[in-house]
Amino acid sequence: MEDNFQSAYQEEEDRLNSTLTEIDSILARLRNTPVYTGHDYTEQVLEDSREQRRKDLARLRPEPYFGRLDFQGSGDGAPQPLYIGKIGVDREQVSDRPLVIDWRAPVASLFYSFTGGTEPASYEAPEGLIEGLVYLKRNVVIRKQILERVADTYNRDSDAPAVSDEFLVYRLGENKDNRLRDIVSTIQEEQDKIIRAVKNTALIIQGVAGSGKTTVALHRLAFLLYQYKEQVSAEKMIIFAPNRMFLDYISDVLPELGVGNIAQSTFPDWAANVLNLELPEQNTTETLNRWFEAEGGMPDITEETPGRFKGSTVLMEVIESAVKLLETGAVPEGDFSPWEGAVLRRSMILRWHNEEYAPYPPLKRKERVMARIHRWIEMELKKSPSAAALKERKKKAAAKEKTYGGKWPKYEPLMIYKQIFRAAKVPGDWPAEAPELIPQGVLKETAKDLKKGILREEDLPPLLYIHYLLSGNEGTERFDHIVIDEAQDFSPFQIAVLDLYVKGHSFTILGDLSQGIHAYKGVHGWAEMQALFAPEHTAYHALTRSYRSTMEIIEFANGILSAGVQSPLLAVPVFRSGNPVRLIAYGGEAAEAAPGADQRLQAVSVALKALSGREYRTVAVLTRSLREAEELYAALAAGFEDLHLIDGSMTQYHGGLSVLPVYLSKGLEFDAVILADADTSHYGAAAWNAKLMYVGCTRALHELWLLHSGELPAYVQTAGEETVSGWPEAAEQ
Numbered sequence: 001m002e003d004n005f006q007s008a009y010q011e012e013e014d015r016l017n018s019t020l021t022e023i024d025s026i027l028a029r030l031r032n033t034p035v036y037t038g039h040d041y042t043e044q045v046l047e048d049s050r051e052q053r054r055k056d057l058a059r060l061r062p063e064p065y066f067g068r069l070d071f072q073g074s075g076d077g078a079p080q081p082l083y084i085g086k087i088g089v090d091r092e093q094v095s096d097r098p099l100v101i102d103w104r105a106p107v108a109s110l111f112y113s114f115t116g117g118t119e120p121a122s123y124e125a126p127e128g129l130i131e132g133l134v135y136l137k138r139n140v141v142i143r144k145q146i147l148e149r150v151a152d153t154y155n156r157d158s159d160a161p162a163v164s165d166e167f168l169v170y171r172l173g174e175n176k177d178n179r180l181r182d183i184v185s186t187i188q189e190e191q192d193k194i195i196r197a198v199k200n201t202a203l204i205i206q207g208v209a210g211s212g213k214t215t216v217a218l219h220r221l222a223f224l225l226y227q228y229k230e231q232v233s234a235e236k237m238i239i240f241a242p243n244r245m246f247l248d249y250i251s252d253v254l255p256e257l258g259v260g261n262i263a264q265s266t267f268p269d270w271a272a273n274v275l276n277l278e279l280p281e282q283n284t285t286e287t288l289n290r291w292f293e294a295e296g297g298m299p300d301i302t303e304e305t306p307g308r309f310k311g312s313t314v315l316m317e318v319i320e321s322a323v324k325l326l327e328t329g330a331v332p333e334g335d336f337s338p339w340e341g342a343v344l345r346r347s348m349i350l351r352w353h354n355e356e357y358a359p360y361p362p363l364k365r366k367e368r369v370m371a372r373i374h375r376w377i378e379m380e381l382k383k384s385p386s387a388a389a390l391k392e393r394k395k396k397a398a399a400k401e402k403t404y405g406g407k408w409p410k411y412e413p414l415m416i417y418k419q420i421f422r423a424a425k426v427p428g429d430w431p432a433e434a435p436e437l438i439p440q441g442v443l444k445e446t447a448k449d450l451k452k453g454i455l456r457e458e459d460l461p462p463l464l465y466i467h468y469l470l471s472g473n474e475g476t477e478r479f480d481h482i483v484i485d486e487a488q489d490f491s492p493f494q495i496a497v498l499d500l501y502v503k504g505h506s507f508t509i510l511g512d513l514s515q516g517i518h519a520y521k522g523v524h525g526w527a528e529m530q531a532l533f534a535p536e537h538t539a540y541h542a543l544t545r546s547y548r549s550t551m552e553i554i555e556f557a558n559g560i561l562s563a564g565v566q567s568p569l570l571a572v573p574v575f576r577s578g579n580p581v582r583l584i585a586y587g588g589e590a591a592e593a594a595p596g597a598d599q600r601l602q603a604v605s606v607a608l609k610a611l612s613g614r615e616y617r618t619v620a621v622l623t624r625s626l627r628e629a630e631e632l633y634a635a636l637a638a639g640f641e642d643l644h645l646i647d648g649s650m651t652q653y654h655g656g657l658s659v660l661p662v663y664l665s666k667g668l669e670f671d672a673v674i675l676a677d678a679d680t681s682h683y684g685a686a687a688w689n690a691k692l693m694y695v696g697c698t699r700a701l702h703e704l705w706l707l708h709s710g711e712l713p714a715y716v717q718t719a720g721e722e723t724v725s726g727w728p729e730a731a732e733q
């Protein structure tokens with residue numbers, strides 16, 4: 001065994017050396033080729049490609065590849081070793097087998113989809129299905145040109161035919177810094193299917209916490225750019241994520257994959273930009289705080305909860321009817337007469353509006369009709385009998401034209417939105433009552449907000465839709481692809497509106513219903529989103545394995561889900577074992593002398609010291625509310641150098657030690673998590689509270705401690721069979 005390993009290591013070291021020599025020689029040749037600066041187009045294209053190759057090779061040199069697959073296609077005489085890396089490199093002789101194969105190339109898909117066994121394997125190539133036998137699947141870790149590790153996950157000649165998880169487990173056991181990383185060397189089969197799915201589909205992915213949704217979405221973008229290079233461009237792709245700090249957290253993955261220039265935004269930021277609106281900064285944060293700090297729990301969520309109703313496609317219908325009403329009554333009453341004796345019949349204007357310009361959206365139609373009227377005036381002016389009459393008529397016509405233009409509907413999204421909710425005066429031909437489809441409660445609350453000038457996040461999709469109905473998506477280029485992360489917090493209306501701004505329903509929509517803590521606005525089931533697309537335009541995938549946390553943490557979090565939410569969406573852990581989850585009751589007899597608040601502070605401080613003293617790089621204290629996070633931070637900051645408070649307004653994630661409310665931790669991960677206040681007064685019995693706690697627990701990679709002074713919620717007690725209680729010895733108070 002040891003001998004085999006030695007020879008594998010030696011073999012890979014030799015191959016690495018020869019690869020590096022070859023890369024260096026290609027690079028040297030490219031660098032010695034004079035840079036073309038002339039005007040010949042063909043030469044310019046060749047120069048661009050040389051420059052790209054120079055950059056790629058320089059980028060590749062420190063870690064040229066990460067995997068090897070020995071494959072014998074049906075036409076091959078013997079198994080051929082294929083080396084797979086982040087970027088493909090052709091040899092000097094392009095007819096030879098590539099030096100390194102791009103991980104996105106069709107043949108590289110075998111590296112990910114092959115699940116062991118002696119049966120033939122196959123992959124889809126442009127020329128059709130290629131079949132053959134896999135002999136070896138090997139992971140090689142190279143850092144700074146040094147071979148660090150060789151691990152065979154499959155070897156046809158060995159006794160263990162299945163693909164082993166050993167290398168994956170090794171990778172997952174590493175500590176994380178403050179950024180999400182690429183996973184090209186260990187993409188799993190279920191993830192690979194999503195990454196390589198065809199472009200023009202609305203892919204909806206339900207993935208348990210830590211199943212790699214965010215990571216997979218980013219790899220999918222890199223794949224689409226490779227596979228559809230002629231059809232898509234990075235500038236026309238966009239990622240929607242919950243907040244700006246999260247965007248910062250994921251911002252390294254795409255550059256690591258060699259992809260730049262993909263727009264990343266929050267939905268409100270993007271919508272405000274399209275609508276040309278200035279959104280007050282604190283609105284979203286304020287809604288969140290209001291919602292999550294609510295004393296005595298959340299209000300009940302029904303289809304009439306404002307966020308839910310305004311996110312529904314029912315409101316789309318209401319808007320469509322309102323815009324139709326405006327459009328039908330748009331042409332002002334009466335003929336148009338710019339001066340005495342000149343008359344343009346209304347019937348003619350109506351014909352222009354309703355027939356000739358019918359294909360245009362209302363705002364364009366109005367512009368076209370007004371331009372046509374202007375041209376008509378100019379023709380009429382030519383008939384003026386004298387220069388004085390011409391001058392007089394011109395003056396009159398200008399005034400009349402202005403007045404006539406003013407009689408048209410305003411066609412302004414916010415105004416129309418206010419009119420729909422009866423927060424602004426409605427045109428004469430509108431019914432006095434708002435449409436029955438709008439529930440009374442929503443009507444009142446929205447009208448009150450709109451009159452005060454308050455716009456909430458849930459008002460943005462309707463506003464965008466009105467904007468679209470009025471102007472089409474003119475001025476905003478349609479995207480080639482849209483990624484929506486944390487999509488359980490999106491509403492069907494939001495997706496329906498975004499569909500108007502993307503080509504071919506090309507979406508990757510990822511989320512986890514078990515983390516749906518924004519139930520007042522998000523979807524309650526994926527069918528709500530699937531229903532927006534024709535069956536042939538949508539596909540559903542479920543990711544059930546969780547890669548982030550140890551088995552102990554996942555089993556504990558699963559327990560919370562089953563008992564607290566009765567959810568069937570449980571995570572399947574990768575076989576990676578760590579320390580048991582720790583439940584720590586503080587206060588009680590040992591610390592009776594200290595008043596309550598001090599005991600809590602002391603407990604958090606001891607836990608933070610204990611965990612940050614280990615090899616972990618990121619440790620988080622999660623509180624139930626922002627206020628509690630702020631208070632804890634203020635009390636702890638002096639004792640911990642690298643401590644950061646994370647509130648809703650942050651744009652950067654620093655890593656190290658953090659204090660944050662649990663609802664803001666969504667999407668992030670930490671080596672160790674301390675869940676402060678895990679008691680019934682902070683986490684009530686409602687499913688919603690269990691979800692919140694589930695989110696908190698699943699942020700932890702290696703270590704999870706729950707601190708409490710009161711009773712633990714029942715769903716934690718039942719989940720806690722395999723946990724340990726109390727402080728570890730070294731951290732004893």
Ligand SMILES: Nc1ncnc2c1ncn2[C@@H]1O[C@H](COP(=O)(O)OP(=O)(O)OP(=O)(O)O)[C@@H](O)[C@H]1O
Pocket residue numbers: 168171172181182183186187188191207208209210211212213214215216512515547548666667668669698
């Ligand atoms: N195939 C893989 N190989 C190695 N690491 C992986 C793999 N898949 C996911 N991971 C790791 O698992 C962690 C979770 O990934 P990610 O944040 O993308 O999951 P998620 O499903 O978006 O999680 P959540 O919904 O809980 O926020 C990350 O550290 C990621 O690097």
